[in-house]
Amino acid sequence: MGKMGSSSIHASGSSSMVSLSGSIIGVLLVLISNQMAVCNGGKTSTFVRKAEKATDMPLDSDVFRVPCGYNAPQQVHITQGDHTGKAVIVSWVTMDEPGSSKVLYWSKNSHHKMKAKGKHHTYKFYNYTSGYIHHCTIRGLEHDTKYYYMVGVGQTARKFWFVTPPEVGPDVPYTFGLIGDLGQSFDSNRTLTHYERNPHKAKTVLYVGDLSYADNYPNHDNVRWDTWGRFVERSTAYQPWIWTAGNHEIDFVPEIGETKPFKPFTNRYHVPYRASDSTAPFWYSIKRASAYIIVLASYSAYGKYTPQYVWLEQELPKVNRTETPWLIVLMHSPWYNSYNYHFMEGETMRVMFEPWFVQYKVDLVFAGHVHAYERSERVSNVAYNIVNGQCTPINDPSAPVYITIGDGGNVEGLANSMTEPQPQYSAYREASFGHAILDIKNRTHAHYSWHRNQDGYAAEADALWFYNRYWHPVDDSTGA
Numbered sequence: 333m334g335k336m337g338s339s340s341i342h343a344s345g346s347s348s349m350v351s352l353s354g355s356i357i358g359v360l361l362v363l364i365s366n367q368m369a370v371c372n373g374g375k376t377s378t379f380v381r382k383a384e385k386a387t388d389m390p391l392d393s394d395v396f397r398v399p400c401g402y403n404a405p406q407q408v409h410i411t412q413g414d415h416t417g418k419a420v421i422v423s424w425v426t427m428d429e430p431g432s433s434k435v436l437y438w439s440k441n442s443h444h445k446m447k448a449k450g451k452h453h454t455y456k457f458y459n460y461t462s463g464y465i466h467h468c469t470i471r472g473l474e475h476d477t478k479y480y481y482m483v484g485v486g487q488t489a490r491k492f493w494f495v496t497p498p499e500v501g502p503d504v505p506y507t508f509g510l511i512g513d514l515g516q517s518f519d520s521n522r523t524l525t526h527y528e529r530n531p532h533k534a535k536t537v538l539y540v541g542d543l544s545y546a547d548n549y550p551n552h553d554n555v556r557w558d559t560w561g562r563f564v565e566r567s568t569a570y571q572p573w574i575w576t577a578g579n580h581e582i583d584f585v586p587e588i589g590e591t592k593p594f595k596p597f598t599n600r601y602h603v604p605y606r607a608s609d610s611t612a613p614f615w616y617s618i619k620r621a622s623a624y625i626i627v628l629a630s631y632s633a634y635g636k637y638t639p640q641y642v643w644l645e646q647e648l649p650k651v652n653r654t655e656t657p658w659l660i661v662l663m664h665s666p667w668y669n670s671y672n673y674h675f676m677e678g679e680t681m682r683v684m685f686e687p688w689f690v691q692y693k694v695d696l697v698f699a700g701h702v703h704a705y706e707r708s709e710r711v712s713n714v715a716y717n718i719v720n721g722q723c724t725p726i727n728d729p730s731a732p733v734y735i736t737i738g739d740g741g742n743v744e745g746l747a748n749s750m751t752e753p754q755p756q757y758s759a760y761r762e763a764s765f766g767h768a769i770l771d772i773k774n775r776t777h778a779h780y781s782w783h784r785n786q787d788g789y790a791a792e793a794d795a796l797w798f799y800n801r802y803w804h805p806v807d808d809s810t811g812a
């Protein structure tokens with residue numbers, strides 16, 4: 333009986349297992365078919381924010397205040413001035429007269445003042461004439477050193493400081509900030525303040541394009557380029573911002589006779605493009621600490637045989653991951669974007685360059701343009717050859733993570749309409765203003781965090797560890 337009972341229990345157990353397996357398979361089939369029908373990707377944040385229109389700060393706002401004193405230098409900003417971080421380009425504007433284009437500088441450890449001589453120029457845009465724009469490159473700096481510098485020498489002088497990066501090397505920790513599409517609204521000011529107060533204390537901003545949004549004003553009123561320069565000076569005078577050109581830098585207005593694209597941007601913002609053998613300031617590269625940063629131009633030709641294509645083809649093999657493990661690309665128009673804004677605008681450049689990004693194992697690609705936040709899985713979409721039908725992004729451990737960080741807070745407002753369902757490749761998306769921090773620890777690990785403006789300064793709304801594609805290419809995606 334006992335045996336029979338046992339057998340009976342066993343038999344009945346087997347039949348339960350069969351029916352259980354059947355139900356599991358059934359549930360799995362339902363799940364799979366749902367997945368196929370809905371194909372939901374990662375997380376769409378349900379964060380609720382106040383729906384209010386972004387408004388530009390008025391001209392008499394304190395952040396636009398002209399510095400005191402006759403012909404005082406204003407709109408002071410710095411960027412890296414060579415390929416490895418031993419030079420800095422210092423730029424500023426004087427309004428009343430040219431004044432001096434010299435920069436006086438000295439290291440924290442020395443009272444010996446050195447002088448570098450720059451140049452100045454002006455430009456006209458329709459009925460606007462710029463102030464005297466000065467650019468001066470300081471070379472031969474020591475690595476990892478605090479320097480003070482003074483502009484407006486011999487007139488109303490203003491003093492600032494910066495810290496040079498450590499010597500380039502594979503395990504050099506370094507912290508970058510990421511800001512895009514900033515503009516000059518009240519929200520822009522919140523974003524910049526949150527960036528400044530972020531306890532991660534980033535040392536350089538990787539800026540993904542669309543600066544002043546002056547082109548939203550009648551005749552692209554270039555006074556709004558001046559106000560933007562004064563607004564961001566509190567950061568740009570003290571740490572380098574690495575510039576990427578966006579569509580709001582094009583300023584192509586043939587109806588008022590302005591036919592030279594990027595005129596205000598190229599006059600005001602110089603970049604060290606020649607140091608990376610580039611022939612135009614819209615695409616170039618720099619090394620900084622353990623990172624190799626490539627800046628690409630969404631609004632310059634990138635088809636086969638074009639200067640940018642040829643440059644990138646020659647540039648990627650030059651990246652030595654033993655020297656700079658982290659390969660980061662900046663561009664304005666994102667390739668992987670699941671918002672209804674600028675949908676597929678980055679597609680033509682993706683078709684041209686994505687196979688190289690996979691081949692050379694780019695770690696991270698940052699873009700702006702879409703006024704929201706999105707982070708992708710590690711995906712590629714490079715198999716399609718026009719007849720094979722293989723045109724779906726697939727998980728790919730050699731592919732970069734694509735991050736859209738165009739949520740600086742400009743006057744055009746948030747991109748809050750998303751494509752539905754969320755595609756598989758999209759890991760996290762949210763329509764909130766904010767900025768991000770990339771905190772590189774060594775050749776294998778980098779901590780990444782995105783910070784929305786509504787949170788406290790230390791809060792991380794989206795955060796994860798990225799593992800280097802060359803040195804530690806294990807799966808670091810969250811939704812796969």
Ligand SMILES: [Fe+2]
Pocket residue numbers: 513542578579580664700701702
């Ligand atoms: Fe844009």
